Structures are given as structure tokens and as C-alpha cells.
Amino acid sequence: MYADHSITQAVGQAIIAIYFIWQGIKNVLLWKINVGRLEDKGFPGTISLTIGFILQFTGAFLVLFDWHTQIGTILLIIFTFLATAIFHRYWTMTDPQRTYHFLLMSCNFCITGALLMLI
Numbered sequence: 476m477y478a479d480h481s482i483t484q485a486v487g488q489a490i491i492a493i494y495f496i497w498q499g500i501k502n503v504l505l506w507k508i509n510v511g512r513l514e515d516k517g518f519p520g521t522i523s524l525t526i527g528f529i530l531q532f533t534g535a536f537l538v539l540f541d542w543h544t545q546i547g548t549i550l551l552i553i554f555t556f557l558a559t560a561i562f563h564r565y566w567t568m569t570d571p572q573r574t575y576h577f578l579l580m581s582c583n584f585c586i587t588g589a590l591l592m593l594i
Contacts, residue, residue, distance in 0.1 A: 476541045485541075491589055492539035495551060499531045516561055530554040538593065548593045555590070559583045 477485040502509055510520035531554045537547025563583065565576035 480541075487589070488538060488541065488544070488593060491551075491586075491593070492535045492547075494586075495531055495535035495554075496539070499528060499535065503528065512562070518561070527554060527558065530557075545594050548590050552587055552590050555583050555587055 477488070480488065506524070509524050512520075513523045514520040530550045534547040534550030534554060537543050538551065559580055563576045563580040565573050565580055568576055
């Protein structure tokens, strides 16, 4: 595990994985709210949320344990893309939500860049 990584690469990879695990736990604890948010957007809430958590946690743990890291990274990129497309459609909003969701979309874009460096 992490045998061919520099210390900074290993720490960076662990931070990325822990970020997704932390956010996933936070969102599991807000299960009902997140089901409602998905249903408000026209998605089947429970099924969509379950699929999202499968992508998120599977990808994050694969990256954390440096086991099939490329597959884990791809899962996290798919998760990030879908979450951004569903929840951060800033162009459909007015300020202050528009500015806030543009910031969140921009952060997710940067997170995707960090994920690409793991491939």
C-alpha cells in the first residue's frame, strides 16, 4: 500500500479519500433530507441516494487503501460529476444561491482535477 508513492503523494491520496468518506457519512446522517432533495429534482430518492453512496464509498475506500486506485478514482469522478450536475446547476438560480452554487461547482471541478492526478 502506497509503496511507490512519495510521502506527499500518499498524504494527498489519503486526504482525497477521507474527504469523500467524511462527506458521505455526513450525508448518510441526513438521509431523509437528501432523499427529499433528490425527489424534488425528479429522481427516485432512495434508489438514487443508494447508488450515489455505493459510488462514493466504494471509490473512496479503494483510493484510501490504494487498491485498484484507478477504478476507485473513476467511481469518484462519476459521483462528483453526477452530484454536481444534479445539485449545483447555478445557471438556473438567482443570487445569492447562484454565486454559492457556482463556488461549489468550481470546487468540484478542482476536486476532479485532483482525482485525475491519481489515475
